[in-house]
Amino acid sequence: MSRALPSATVRTQVTVPLRFSDGYATTARVFSFHGLSDGGEHLAFGVGDWAAALDRAAAGGPPALVRPHSECLTGDVFGSQRCDCGPQLREAVERIAEPGGLVLYLRQEGRGIGLYAKLDAYALQDSGLDTYEANLALGRGADERDYTVAAQMLLALGADRVALLTNNPDKAEQLRRLGIEVVGRVPTALHLSPANAGYLAAKVSRAAHTIDLSVVP
Numbered sequence: 001m002s003r004a005l006p007s008a009t010v011r012t013q014v015t016v017p018l019r020f021s022d023g024y025a026t027t028a029r030v031f032s033f034h035g036l037s038d039g040g041e042h043l044a045f046g047v048g049d050w051a052a053a054l055d056r057a058a059a060g061g062p063p064a065l066v067r068p069h070s071e072c073l074t075g076d077v078f079g080s081q082r083c084d085c086g087p088q089l090r091e092a093v094e095r096i097a098e099p100g101g102l103v104l105y106l107r108q109e110g111r112g113i114g115l116y117a118k119l120d121a122y123a124l125q126d127s128g129l130d131t132y133e134a135n136l137a138l139g140r141g142a143d144e145r146d147y148t149v150a151a152q153m154l155l156a157l158g159a160d161r162v163a164l165l166t167n168n169p170d171k172a173e174q175l176r177r178l179g180i181e182v183v184g185r186v187p188t189a190l191h192l193s194p195a196n197a198g199y200l201a202a203k204v205s206r207a208a209h210t211i212d213l214s215v216v217p
């Protein structure tokens, strides 16, 4: 049973041309919102023919492809190799632009504990803890993310029937509980670096992420 969500509405929508450092370029319709439950400045990016994709889903056709992406300043902006966030975001924009759909940019830095605390957690990881143990050692939850604002944005845009681009089953479970019809989940590619191998392995062993590490030599 889904719980009733406070409704959010679109505040502003603007067109933004995007160009990534590898030259890939596309255009996004960027939405801000009124009424998001945590007061954060979360964004939705409509890419490709997102409007047609949402219309098709609403009419009972294929679900709209959506990536709920949690903010990672170090990875998304600075290219940190400690995680896979930057390449996943780049991948998501291109893969979603193809059929048309949405990237939700969720201001949930550090799995919800914030940027400074994430750096504290990195320091603990450098002394041997894994990414989840480090949060716990800081007195925080292993993953404090709540996807209420993601559900609110989807409903505000009329996207209540979706397939998610994510390896994280919790994103699908939480959105289902919030009343979004999650028809399927599509894994991202493997974005492995020497610095993120332990991080990816912990996501698989500790949080059941569907990342195929069997291909790693």
Ligand SMILES: Nc1nc2c(ncn2[C@@H]2O[C@H](COP(=O)(O)OP(=O)(O)OP(=O)(O)O)[C@@H](O)[C@H]2O)c(=O)[nH]1
Pocket (backbone or CB within 6 Å): 068, 069, 070, 071, 072, 073, 082, 083, 084, 085, 088, 108, 109, 110, 111, 112, 113, 117, 118, 121, 122, 125, 131, 135, 165, 166, 167, 168, 171, 188, 199, 209
């Ligand atoms: N606390 C903490 N947060 C981290 C660490 N590494 C990355 N993060 C955060 O983890 C989040 C990863 O977000 P996503 O890539 O959207 O989500 P995910 O759970 O990895 O699942 P996917 O959808 O499969 O990518 C971001 O908020 C990062 O800032 C870490 O070592 N500690």
Ligand SMILES: [Zn+2]
Pocket (backbone or CB within 6 Å): 072, 074, 075, 076, 083, 084, 085, 086
């Ligand atoms: Zn990251």
